Amino acid sequence: MPRLRRPRSPVLLLRRLVAAALVAGALVLALRPPPAPAAPPPPGTPVVTAATDLPAGAALTAADLGTTELPAGAVPAGSATDPAVLAGRVLAAPVRAGEPLTDVRLVGPGLTALLPAGQVAAPVRLADLAVAGLAGAGDRVDVLATAPGATRAEVVARAAPVLAATQGDDGGLLVLAVDEATAAALAAAATTATLTLSLPGPP
Numbered sequence: 001m002p003r004l005r006r007p008r009s010p011v012l013l014l015r016r017l018v019a020a021a022l023v024a025g026a027l028v029l030a031l032r033p034p035p036a037p038a039a040p041p042p043p044g045t046p047v048v049t050a051a052t053d054l055p056a057g058a059a060l061t062a063a064d065l066g067t068t069e070l071p072a073g074a075v076p077a078g079s080a081t082d083p084a085v086l087a088g089r090v091l092a093a094p095v096r097a098g099e100p101l102t103d104v105r106l107v108g109p110g111l112t113a114l115l116p117a118g119q120v121a122a123p124v125r126l127a128d129l130a131v132a133g134l135a136g137a138g139d140r141v142d143v144l145a146t147a148p149g150a151t152r153a154e155v156v157a158r159a160a161p162v163l164a165a166t167q168g169d170d171g172g173l174l175v176l177a178v179d180e181a182t183a184a185a186l187a188a189a190a191t192t193a194t195l196t197l198s199l200p201g202p203p
Contacts, residue, residue: 044069048080052093056136057166058091060101068098078103078113092164092175093137107164107175117178121163122183124174124195131196132172135167141174142200143186145193156189157182159200 035082051066065083079100090107103113106200112121124143126132128183135141139162157178164175174197178186189195 040161044074045075046081047075048086049099050085050099050101052097054091054095056094058088058166060089060091062087065101068100070100076100076102090166092166094165107166110161118179118181119177120180122160122176122178122186124157124176124186124197125190126172126195126197128196129172129193132165132174134199135174135197136159136161137162139165140200141176141197143176143195143197144193145189147193148191153196154193156185156195 012094046067047070049066051064054064056059062083065086067081067083079102085104086101091105092107093105095101095105115121139163140159141157142155143157143160145156146153157176160176160178160182162174163177164173166173176186186195
C-alpha cells in the first residue's frame with residue numbers, strides 16, 4: 001500500500017520563496033556595474049582675506065593676511081590673490097576676520113574707481129581725533145569750517161559720502177566724495193579755518 005506524502009507546510013514554502021527572492025536580488029546587485037565616480041568639484045580661486053579683525057588706517061602686514069579658496073562665481077571684483085601684493089597697504093575702512101580684501105577697502109586708486117562722473121575724492125584733515133573717529137567709510141558727513149575770530153561755523157560740504165577714514169598722530173584724515181566745486185572750497189577752507197564735522201540724520 002503506497003504511503004501518502006504529507007502536504008508541505010505553507011509557512012515553509014513561503015520561507016523558501018523569500019529566500020529565493022533574496023538570492024536573486026543579491027545576484028542582480030552583484031552583477032550590476034559600479035556607479036560612475038562623482039566628478040570632482042571645480043578648483044577654487046585663492047582670495048586674500050583678513051586674518052583677524054582690523055581697524056581703518058591699519059597698515060597691512062603678512063600676519064594680518066591669509067588666503068581662502070572661493071568658487072569662481074563668488075570672488076568679489078577687485079580681489080587680490082597674493083598676500084605679498086597687499087603688504088604695506090593701508091585700510092580705508094575696518095574689516096572683519098575672513099573678509100576678502102578688495103581694492104575699495106584700501107587707500108589708493110580703488111577708492112575712486114566707483115565714483116560717479118563729476119565727483120572727486122577730496123582729503124579733509126581734522127585736528128580733533130575724537131571727532132574724526134565719529135565717521136567711517138560709508139557714512140555721510142557735513143564739514144564745517146570756523147575761521148579765526150568767527151562766531152559761527154560755515155558749512156562747506158553737505159552729506160558728503162566718506163570713502164575712507166584714517167587716523168594719525170597729526171589728526172584724522174577723511175577722504176570724501178564731492179563735486180569739484182566743493183573740493184575746491186574744502187581745500188581753501190583748510191588753509192585758514194578749523195575744520196570739524198557733524199553727521200546729518202537720514203534724509
